[in-house]
Amino acid sequence: xxxxxxxxxxxxxxxxxxxxxxxxxxxxxxxxxxxxxxxxxxxxxxxxxxxxxxxxxxxxxxxxxxxxxxxxxxxxxxxxxxxxxxxxxxxxxxxxxxxxxxxxxxxxxxxxxxxxxxxxxxxxxxxxxxxxxxxxxxxxxxxxxxxxxxxxxxxxxxxxxxxxxxxxxxxxxxxxxxxxxxxxxxxxxxxxxxxxxxxxxxxxxxxxxxxxxxxxxxxxxxxxxxxxxxxxxxxxxxxxxxxxxxxxxxxxxxxxxxxxxxxxxxxxxxxxxxxxxxxxxxxxxxxxxxxxxxx
Amino acid sequence: xxxxxxxxxxxxxxxxxxxxxxxxxxxxxxxxxxxxxxxxxxxxxxxxxxxxxxxxxxxxxxxxxxxxxxxxxxxxxxxxxxxxxxxxxxxxxxxxxxxxxxxxxxxxxxxxxxxxxxxxxxxxxxxxxxxxxxxxxxxxxxxxxxxxxxxxxxxxxxxxxxxxxxxxxxxxxxxxxxxxxxxxxxxxxxxxxxxxxxxxxxxxxxxxxxxxxxxxxxxxxxxxxxxxxxxxxxxxxxxxxxxxxxxxxxxxxxxxxxxxxxxxxxxxxxxxxxxxxxxxxxxxxxxxxxxxxxxxxxxxxxxxxxxxxxxxxxxxxxxxxxxxxxxxxxxxxxxxxxxxxxxxxxxxxxxxxxxxxxxxxxxxxxxxxxxxxxxxxxxxxxx
Numbered sequence: 001x002x003x004x005x006x007x008x009x010x011x012x013x014x015x016x017x018x019x020x021x022x023x024x025x026x027x028x029x030x031x032x033x034x035x036x037x038x039x040x041x042x043x044x045x046x047x048x049x050x051x052x053x054x055x056x057x058x059x060x061x062x063x064x065x066x067x068x069x070x071x072x073x074x075x076x077x078x079x080x081x082x083x084x085x086x087x088x089x090x091x092x093x094x095x096x097x098x099x100x101x102x103x104x105x106x107x108x109x110x111x112x113x114x115x116x117x118x119x120x121x122x123x124x125x126x127x128x129x130x131x132x133x134x135x136x137x138x139x140x141x142x143x144x145x146x147x148x149x150x151x152x153x154x155x156x157x158x159x160x161x162x163x164x165x166x167x168x169x170x171x172x173x174x175x176x177x178x179x180x181x182x183x184x185x186x187x188x189x190x191x192x193x194x195x196x197x198x199x200x201x202x203x204x205x206x207x208x209x210x211x212x213x214x215x216x217x218x219x220x221x222x223x224x225x226x227x228x229x230x231x232x233x234x235x236x237x238x239x240x241x242x243x244x245x246x247x248x249x250x251x252x253x254x255x256x257x258x259x260x261x262x263x264x265x266x267x268x269x270x271x272x273x274x275x276x277x278x279x280x281x282x283x284x285x286x287x288x289x290x291x292x293x294x295x
Numbered sequence: 296x297x298x299x300x301x302x303x304x305x306x307x308x309x310x311x312x313x314x315x316x317x318x319x320x321x322x323x324x325x326x327x328x329x330x331x332x333x334x335x336x337x338x339x340x341x342x343x344x345x346x347x348x349x350x351x352x353x354x355x356x357x358x359x360x361x362x363x364x365x366x367x368x369x370x371x372x373x374x375x376x377x378x379x380x381x382x383x384x385x386x387x388x389x390x391x392x393x394x395x396x397x398x399x400x401x402x403x404x405x406x407x408x409x410x411x412x413x414x415x416x417x418x419x420x421x422x423x424x425x426x427x428x429x430x431x432x433x434x435x436x437x438x439x440x441x442x443x444x445x446x447x448x449x450x451x452x453x454x455x456x457x458x459x460x461x462x463x464x465x466x467x468x469x470x471x472x473x474x475x476x477x478x479x480x481x482x483x484x485x486x487x488x489x490x491x492x493x494x495x496x497x498x499x500x501x502x503x504x505x506x507x508x509x510x511x512x513x514x515x516x517x518x519x520x521x522x523x524x525x526x527x528x529x530x531x532x533x534x535x536x537x538x539x540x541x542x543x544x545x546x547x548x549x550x551x552x553x554x555x556x557x558x559x560x561x562x563x564x565x566x567x568x569x570x571x572x573x574x575x576x577x578x579x580x581x582x583x584x585x586x587x588x589x590x591x592x593x594x595x596x597x598x599x600x601x602x603x604x605x606x607x608x609x610x611x612x613x614x615x616x617x618x619x620x621x622x623x624x625x626x627x628x629x630x631x632x633x634x635x636x637x638x639x640x641x642x643x644x645x646x647x648x649x650x651x652x653x654x655x656x657x658x659x660x661x662x663x664x665x666x667x668x669x670x671x672x673x674x675x676x677x678x
Binding site for chain 1: 321322326329347351352430431440442492494495496497502505506511630631634637640641671675
């Protein structure tokens, strides 16, 4: 027993090193840097240990607080939409019909396109003069054409729309996997008991795909918290900072302004928010599994 | 480059192509310099980088190779942008400055001369829009998205009203001063949503130029490169109907163009700085500057070339470009340019995109943030 344990450790070793070098080290390094004031372009200031000062500044920095709010709105709006639409998508893809294989492949296209490319596409869609958005909405009535990316509220909505379009298939796929684990017998016996379509969905499907839903929620929330590329390509955080999400703010601080310490503090903040979210979801997930097991 | 290799046997130039966006290119080059990369000997810098690269100790001072007598052969404004605390860190390779493009056919139709002041431009645009009755025609197109180009555009209004972005000698912001606030208010109330569609708040250079070349804008602010695109019959519906002028100002003030352009610098981590300099010297030599200008239409950085008959024949707009370069002003040179720029972008974009904001109040907030950044420069050691 002990021998096989040691062997297992031995086999795990390469991946542990990999995780250590590429995951743990950067995390610890970000932590360390976040306690210093380092400004690359002002080397004479040196690397000064400032303790929690960067975090205190972060708390009182209106731009950081604003970008935290924007990020939370982004997550809170996109995730329910993605799960709802993904659920619908999964239910359709789970039915047996001709061309199902093709549909399943097609649905994945938005997810498969690199985000940088699709963001560029959405930027064109929302262009005020030749964008598809206006053509679909107003047709030839050019006087009513709007410029979504030029207005603070609509710009955020435009980015959220692009995010939902892009990641709903992913949520759909995970939910579909959950749907496929439900044995047909359950539906059959439900029918015998006289359950209608809605009751079957409500009392059979929904409880059984709960783990899949939670998993989709977990993956999508962490991803949405770190949204960056859509903003980078479509708006650069504007107009009026309306789409300045946390991760983009941290990027600008670290890589453009050379404020290494402060930027690291932003990154560590994002890290802890995702960690807290993940732990909550994982706990819910475990509970729902246990429930399933005891039932 | 092949020529340089021929003249310097044993030397091979390896060219590395960077991203098109200046901001992303900055991230790439500064990353290499941060890591003290010895493989990169020579780099190009956007006009706002030399101070930062000098202060960070990344760019080699070039005074030894590039004496005053030689410096004076270049256009003054780009050279100024390469100086930081009394030393020179780059040699101008390309030069850019903001220009006003306009539809000469439309202005002639309404008997207008090119506008000398911004209010005059607004009035002319309104008359032409009212007369043409084309709902898709815009009076003006320029770059007002929240990005570096917003600074270039807004600086032209603010300096053209006798204001400044900040006072580099006293290290304090000037955004909250009346001339700057008035200029911003003018752009918000008289240009955006009035003679320019609100869509310009999401425009960078390509979108704003497209609007103009599609014949859907009367006036257009852009860099010298737009001349070629606007007059290319294959890409432009207004080829031959375009003219350019220096940018307007506010009454009683001098018009100002924001200086742009690229410089060549030598890395402090280069193992062969002498050879690196020879390459910089070669690329910015009169001969190469002329060849680049002939091949690409990019205006040269050496003054003497503006009298070159062959160039004048090929690029007939050279004299007006020269006049514009002479009034071009670089953004103040400072190692904390990027943080300052981000604060200003935030302020300008909020002031323009939110119609109800109290501009003076927002300007004061932005000025306070800028002062905090500028404070970092106090007590900087002498070079």
